[in-house]
Every structure is written in C-alpha cells, then in structure tokens.
Amino acid sequence: MNLNVEYKGIEKKFYELSQAIVSEAGYYLYDMEYIKGSKTLRVYIMNKETNTAVIEDCVAVDRAFSEPMESADWIPDDIVLEVSSPGMFRKIKTREHFDLSKGQRILVELNKKFGDLFQGENFDKKTANTKKVLCVLNDVGDDYIEVNLDSDFDLKLNLNDINKVALEPEV
Template identity: 40%
Template sequence: MSKRETYEAKTEELLLPIAEENGVEIYDVEYVKEGSDWYLRAYIDKPDGVNIGDCEAVSRALSDKLDEADFIEDAYILEVSSPGLGRTLKKDKHLEKSLGEEVEIRLYKPVDKCREFTGVLKSYDADSITIDTAEKEMTFARKEIALIRLALDF
C-alpha cells in the first residue's frame, strides 16, 4: 500500500465514527499534492445534501482526531466538503447509486476521434462501464476511463 493509500485508509477509519455521529456518510477521502501543498480532503454526503454546518462539525472533529493520531508526516491542508453536483464516480458504491443517471466519461485515448461521451449509466462490472447515449449503447473498459462523473444539466 502506498503512503497515499495508507493515509486515506487511516483517515477514513478515524472519520467513520465522526460521520455517523453527524448523520453523514463518507463519500470519499483523498490525499493529493497540488503545487507545493498537500491536501487531505474528506467528502461527505447525506440524502438531502450537506451544508456548511455539517462540514464545519466534521472538520473540527476530524482535525482533532488527526492531531491525536499524528500519522501524516507532511504538512497538509485539511478540507471537508460535499462531493458537489458533478461528483466524480470513483468507487463501485458511487456507480451503484448513479445507475440510471446521466454521466460524463472522459477517456485517456480517443475512440472514434472523441475522448468525451455523455449518456445514461446503464451498467458496470469490475472491468467495464456501459452507458446509453442518444445514438447507441457504448461500453468502455475501466482502464480506458480517465474520469467518470455525474453530468450537469443547466
């Protein structure tokens, strides 16, 4: 397990009871470097959406637990937020909740001279994701997908 994966897993362990106490679920945890800064991001959600008070309560409690555990070597910035409307679908649980929803898929390499596709998420398995576009049903290998997220309609 990489340092990043270890930090994310340990943070999620610390976050689980905090999320339960605050009536939210953990959507994702990520530890990333942007520029010269490291960020530890916890995304939380609940059926009717999270608000600033939810984020603040979880952030304060998580910050205290992280200070106690003190397992992250680098200086980092802690952020707690909603995954947003155009949320990235990283895990199978995200895909499961999004079946029947419109998604955007961005590929590493073009297919038919196109790298981005939009359609309704029809199915997924360990190796592939299938969407229904306006024209046809399309299946993509997961290893070909750079990003999949909920589509935003305005």
C-alpha cells in the same frame, strides 16, 4: 480505470479515521484525499438522502475532527483539513460511486477516440473523433460500464478504455 481504491500507509489511517468520524456524524464519506506535499486532508461528504452536503453539514464534520486531530500523534501538527460536498459534477471513481450514479447523466473521458473503440458502428464524425462522451449510466460490471447514448443506443465501455468519469447534471 480501476474501481478498487486502496489506501496505504498514512492515507489508509486517514481514510479509516475519516470513515469513522463522518459515519458517526451521520454522513456518507464520498471521497478522501491526502496531499502529502501540502499536508492537506480533503474529505468529501454527503447526506445520502439529498446526495449533497450543505455548509452546516461540512461545519459539523469539521468540528467532529477537532479532538482526533489534536490527540492522534501520527497526524502532522500543521495539517490542513478541508471538508466539502463532492459537488454537482463529482468524480466517479469507485464501484459505490457508480452504483449511486445509475440513471444519471455522466461525462466519460476515454483514452482513445470513440470511433476507434467501436469500429464498424455508424457514428457521426464528431462523435467518432471525440474522447469525451456524454451519456446516461445504466449499469456497472466488474470490468465495464453500460451506458445509454442519445436515448436509444446502449453500449458497454470497458473500464480499461476509460480515463475518468464525472456526473454531468443538466443545470
């Protein structure tokens, strides 16, 4: 897992445009993705005070995109704009996402079985054979995350051993 997301080409232009518009509207740009095949720009926003976005927030940001989308000549005419909250079970992909998620429950999907990463530890068979681990995020370093497993066991997971991470709030 690489915490440094770098946009290039048209994605970089969309990121910069999205960052400016969302920030000016008073929100935080949580994530952005441009799907070239369908010419879809997905912008995930949130209010940092509530850690979410309601429909009115999304509508306000959508409207703020209107003028730039019509006037910028580099934007495809048939682009589809989707403005959304990142959701309760949001992906955690960047260092800032991890910083925002400290102390919260996360689901970590590993690229190896848990027991293979921590040989010599006495995990039950189910835990040892799984690639998905539910835990609490304690901290993030340059090449690891520190998590708490079962309220009494802290461990570090190397970012290279992680496929993806998402919030996993109790509902």
